[in-house]
Amino acid sequence: MDGANLTTARLEIRDLCRDFGGRPVVRGVSLSLQAGQVTGLLGPSGCGKSTTLRIIAGVDQQTSGEVWIDGQQVAGAGVFVPPEKRQIGLMFQDFALFPHLSVADNVAFGLKGSRTEKRLRVRELLEKVGLARFIDSFPHELSGGEQQRVALARALAPRPSIMLMDEPFSGLDNRLRDGIRDETLGILKEEGAAVLLVTHEPEEAMRMADEIALMRDGQIVQSGAPYNIYNAPVDLNAAAFFSDVNVITGVVEGALTDTAFGQFLAPGVPDGAKVDIVIRPQHLKIDFDRGGKGPSPTHDHGVWARALVDRARFIGKESLVDFRMEGDGSILTASVPSVFLPQPGTPLWIAIRRDRCFVFRHSDKPGPDAPSP
Numbered sequence: 001m002d003g004a005n006l007t008t009a010r011l012e013i014r015d016l017c018r019d020f021g022g023r024p025v026v027r028g029v030s031l032s033l034q035a036g037q038v039t040g041l042l043g044p045s046g047c048g049k050s051t052t053l054r055i056i057a058g059v060d061q062q063t064s065g066e067v068w069i070d071g072q073q074v075a076g077a078g079v080f081v082p083p084e085k086r087q088i089g090l091m092f093q094d095f096a097l098f099p100h101l102s103v104a105d106n107v108a109f110g111l112k113g114s115r116t117e118k119r120l121r122v123r124e125l126l127e128k129v130g131l132a133r134f135i136d137s138f139p140h141e142l143s144g145g146e147q148q149r150v151a152l153a154r155a156l157a158p159r160p161s162i163m164l165m166d167e168p169f170s171g172l173d174n175r176l177r178d179g180i181r182d183e184t185l186g187i188l189k190e191e192g193a194a195v196l197l198v199t200h201e202p203e204e205a206m207r208m209a210d211e212i213a214l215m216r217d218g219q220i221v222q223s224g225a226p227y228n229i230y231n232a233p234v235d236l237n238a239a240a241f242f243s244d245v246n247v248i249t250g251v252v253e254g255a256l257t258d259t260a261f262g263q264f265l266a267p268g269v270p271d272g273a274k275v276d277i278v279i280r281p282q283h284l285k286i287d288f289d290r291g292g293k294g295p296s297p298t299h300d301h302g303v304w305a306r307a308l309v310d311r312a313r314f315i316g317k318e319s320l321v322d323f324r325m326e327g328d329g330s331i332l333t334a335s336v337p338s339v340f341l342p343q344p345g346t347p348l349w350i351a352i353r354r355d356r357c358f359v360f361r362h363s364d365k366p367g368p369d370a371p372s373p
């Protein structure tokens with residue numbers, strides 16, 4: 001593969017593999033990042049995200065595969081460009097400013113050029129992150145959030161064409177985090193860097209990324225816009241990584257499976273095989289019991305099934321209600337906006353939004369990020 005095909009991508013990773021002592025940790029990862037785009041590398045702890053990032057940065061080396069930056073190969077068979085020559089900005093959770101240097105000197109640390117040029121760039125960035133008044137302060141005089149913004153300014157100062165961020169916000173408390181995430185995103189977009197954001201938090205990836213690459217067990221299992229990944233997951237584990245899910249397991253007969261909620265299509269699944277019907281709690285519908293009768297089936301919701309309330313909890317913006325299904329005694333959870341706290345034992349009717357459920361071939365081997373039973 002030559003570099004000419006890669007010129008549009010700021011960063012291109014091809015079939016990257018990394019083994020540690022014969023154990024494959026990164027297994028054939030390919031990714032492409034464009035200027036001004038944030039890609040979230042999302043996955044559970046230990047799936048190989050940081051290793052991928054370290055290889056891109058040049059602080060670790062792949063077992064096989066290639067890394068290209070702006071059409072130049074920087075890692076591959078017989079090729080290794082050292083980290084400091086890769087034009088990459090790095091931001092980690094432990095962002096470690098130099099304590100003995102002022103804010104200005106911290107930001108100027110990796111900068112080349114005349115004193116005046118450096119001073120101008122430092123001031124420009126500190127204004128961008130809203131910290132120009134701290135230019136002569138020292139790190140210990142700043143709050144955690146302010147230090148984080150200085151670290152961002154420092155990483156952006158040399159105008160890196162790529163920013164690699166590894167859980168950069170996880171050291172911040174919740175109240176600060178949302179604001180700093182949004183601010184950071186705005187600045188990264190203005191600077192036009194291609195950003196790879198490593199995170200294990202789906203919400204963070206959805207909030208910041210234009211594209212999400214979902215990683216599991218060393219491989220990218222799905223990538224796409226946050227909306228598509230959330231609404232069209234490739235499998236049960238991918239669905240369950242983003243929210244709690246209900247799973248209704250059924251056996252297929254004639255490409256259909258019968259459940260308490262009516263029949264579901266299972267195209268291509270052989271007779272006798274099992275499928276999982278997966279539905280997020282917010283896509284269960286609830287209606288009242290009218291003397292043992294429930295609502296009539298509709299196109300959108302299919303058949304309603306009777307259930308008894310097992311437990312109800314208010315968790316802030318919504319209430320979670322666990323139901324015991326009358327048919328098979330299984331438990332399903334619904335989330336309801338605001339306050340809805342029916343007494344345990346109350347009979348109610350449940351339906352599921354047909355357009356929001358996913359049917360997957362059942363696997364007896366749950367992955368590392370599978371939902372707890």
Ligand SMILES: Nc1ncnc2c1ncn2[C@@H]1O[C@H](COP(=O)(O)OP(=O)(O)OP(=O)(O)O)[C@@H](O)[C@H]1O
Binds near residue numbers: 020043046049052200
């Ligand atoms: N230098 C190393 N030597 C041996 N094993 C390693 C090394 N670095 C990472 N690993 C192993 O590789 C696997 C992937 O680690 P990695 O840090 O890439 O995962 P991660 O997805 O970033 O996880 P986390 O979110 O917990 O940081 C882990 O099992 C880890 O123990």
